[in-house]
Amino acid sequence: MMYSYDEFDRDFLRDRNREFRTQVERRLAGQLSEDEFKPLRLMNGLYLQLHAYMLRVAIPYGVLSARQLRQLGMISRRWDKGFGHWTTRQNIQFNWIKLVDVPDILEALAEVDMHAIQTSGNCIRNVTADPLAGAASDEIEDPRIWAEVLRQWSTNHPEFTFLPRKFKIAITGALEDRAAIAFHDIGIRIVGGPNATIGFRIYVGGGQGRTPYVAQEMKEFLPPTQLLSYLEAMLRVYNLHGRRDNIYKARIKILINAIGVDAYRNQVEEEWQSIRGEGIDLPADEVARIRAHFAPPELRANPVDNAELLKARDQDSGFDRWVRHNVLPHKNPDYAIVSVAFKEPGRPPGDATAEEMLRVADAADRYSRGEVRVTYTQNLILPNVARADLVDLYEDLKSAGLVAGNTDLITDIIACPGLDYCNLANARSLPIAQDITARFADPERAEAVGELRLNISGCINACGHHHSGHIGILGVDKKGTEHYQITLGGSPSDDAAIGDIVGPSFPAEDVPDAIETIVDTYLAQRRDGETFLATYGRVGADPFKEALYGTPR
Amino acid sequence: MPSVITANRLEDGIVVYLSEDDKWLPDLASARVADDETDLENLSTIAGQAAADQLIVGAYSMAVDLSEGTPQAKSVREQIRASHRPTISAVTEIQ
Known part of the structure; x- marks a missing residue:
């Protein structure tokens, strides 16, 4: 729905x-x-x-x-x-x-009820959310209900159409943050409250770009009936005090870190008290009307023949790998969430052909009740697939060339369009992504490395989320040549962190070697079952610096 | 420093260069080269008129390399613009 x-x-x-x-x-x-x-x-x-x-x-x-x-x-x-x-x-x-x-x-x-509104300009941009919303096994409440409430509130909001700068909101309703809420102007996490109620934990002031910050907690628990009046107060205070004089200091993250989250909170609470009686919050029947649009689909019991599935996995290592990495748990144990990967090594990350869009649409109609999601990691999701249909879906996607079993592995790179397309870019992103995926094209090698988020931006605006990559790559212009600065230890998730610059930048041709050196250093240091991020957290940057630059710096 | 004027064509955004007869063409090799400041000012005036006539948008001058005879782009950015395509195989070409 x-x-x-x-x-x-x-x-x-x-x-x-x-x-x-x-x-x-x-x-x-x-x-x-x-x-x-x-x-x-x-x-x-x-x-x-x-x-x-x-x-x-x-x-x-x-x-x-x-x-x-x-x-x-x-x-x-x-x-x-x-x-x-x-x-x-x-x-x-x-x-x-x-x-x-x-x-x-x-x-x-x-x-088809689509548009290009709120995709540019200093307004509240399109709200983003957990791409597994409504289907994830760890969900407290479907965040799409509230994302839609926020969409209706923010579209053409007369007061917030000319903010000091663009404004991004993300919401998750699950235990695990898959919406990178800590890197948004406002991050919203649906949490359980007393007596089986739910509410919102509000974060503020996160963002990437030139001056990256992890969002700070703003309000521990906001009852759902008060979401809009509270956010209206947050936007009002920002609208008043945001730095309109300097584009590099105009985002709310700069305000929050200049005056402190406590001072900002005090002003917001004061504003909130004065406006919350004005009827900004939605009446319960309107929330119920919106909620009804997201009623869980009626998924008929459809138990999978586990012996058959195991046999299929046993017979086809590609299918087995795809199940391991691209098939995620659904609320309903007979069903699964499937990640449709657009990250076959060698492809430009994020690009999808017309034919592929049509093929995924057909697969969505056949296997996922016509529902598709886009992830911020630039893949698609089919949220409601019967486990009994996994083999057939895999064969369909395989004939469309969309079965890379590499979700969240090193080859599942996030990359902005970079200098191949973008007016703001200093360096190319897409060829770097292609060169790196070529090194890890052997799926067994990528799988042996394990979970590793590698993100590439072609300039400091950070559309490629390099700050939050476990390994981040930032393209810079060094005397007219494309160079790439590498960061380590970033994370977009519950352990959100901004990566540390590991050392001097590399020319383009040296980047794949540098990434291999980092991965090899990790594998040499890894203790049983440790992810890259865990190893980095334990050993720190020095072994990586030494491997990359010869001596510790 | 030899320079040419480049812009994007208003109606479709395609990269163009000011060429002979005040035409705006996608081929950098056909661009008119300004050898000095006076030349460049003349070309800039033509570009200003072309923008006012809704032919082009975002005109600017750029230095070119003439060692091959015809003007060639110097920076990576201008090489990419002049080639009218990304430097990688597009996803439609990989299929």
Whole structure:
């Protein structure tokens, strides 16, 4: 089940698209200058990149229907070069868009209740969430309900359309954080309260970019009925005090770390007390209406023949590996959550062809009740697959080339588009990812290394989440050549941390060797069953520095 | 330093270079080269008019290498722009 638009939502999108069509016409006719047009196109997700316009399409909290995914495939085929790029905020972007086509593309998106709103500009961006929402075995409550509440509250919010800077919110409803909430302006964790109630633990001031911070706890327990008034107060205080004079200091993380979370909290509490009676919070029946859209699917009992499954695993090592890494526990023991990996070694991370989108959409209809999710690690999820269907699904995905059994392994790299596409980049990300995955292309080797998140950004804006990679790689411009700085020990999860710079940067051609040296050092130091992160935590940076640079520094 | 003017074409964003007859063409080799400041100012004036005429957006000048005869991009960024494609095989080409 997912949220479905009503006529109000559809009318709003139609009006908005009609308005943007006339804005594009006026731009092409010379009635709007680029300076006048730029903020208008950005409000509709349209950037100008190196080779063409780029359209970033919103996938609110990463939830897609098979029908929507099919339409994205159609759009990439008809108006782009036959592929799109899953972004690290659970969206998709198309890299080869013509301005003249954008009004038609937005209409095609609206046909399936999609748009490009809140994918750019200094507004509250699309809320991201646990991609396993509604299906995860460790879930307290489905975060999509509240992500949808936040979507409706934040879309076109008149007070928060021109914030000091962009604003990102992430929410998880599970015990394990799979939404990187500690790296968001506001992170929300659904937690259990007294007498079997649930509520929200609120974090503030996390983020990557030039000045990375892990979010700090803001409020230990917020009753769900008060979510919107509390967030409204948080945004108001930020809107008032955020540094509009300096783009590098305008994010809320800078404010929080300048005045301290306690001072910020005091101001928010004061503001909150003055506005919470104003009717900002949703009435219970409206929450119930939204909740009903996310009613758990009726999954019929469908026990798997375990002997058959074991036999299939025994006969096919690829299938066995795929089950080990890409099949995750579902609330319902007869079912599983399946990670569809777009990270076969050698592929540009995140890129998906039109054909692949159509094939996954078909698989979603056949095996997952038409539901698909996008992960911030740039893969797709089929959230409701009967374990009895795993063999058939695997064969379907195999014929589409989408069965890399490497979820969360070293070859499951997060990478931004980098200098191959992006106007902001200092260095390329995609060829570095390809070179590294080539070194670890043997799936047995990647599996022997174990869980390892390797993230690559082509500039300090950190779209590739390099700060939170267990191994992070940051592209820098060193006297006109592409160099790469390596960080170790970052984590996006419950043990959120910012990686430490290990030493001087490497030229591009030396990066794969450096990564192999780091991995070999880890394997030499590893004690039984230790992950990379655990070993790094125990031995520290010195053995890695020595291996990379010769002597400890 | 020999320079050319580059921009993106307004209607589709394609990378273009100011070429002979005030045309904006995707081929860097065809770009008009300014040899000095005066030349470059002349080209910049043409570019300003082209932007006002809704032909191009985001024009700027860039230094070029003429050792091969025709202008070549110097920086990695400009080499990528001039090639009109990423430096890797696109996912559609890998399939």
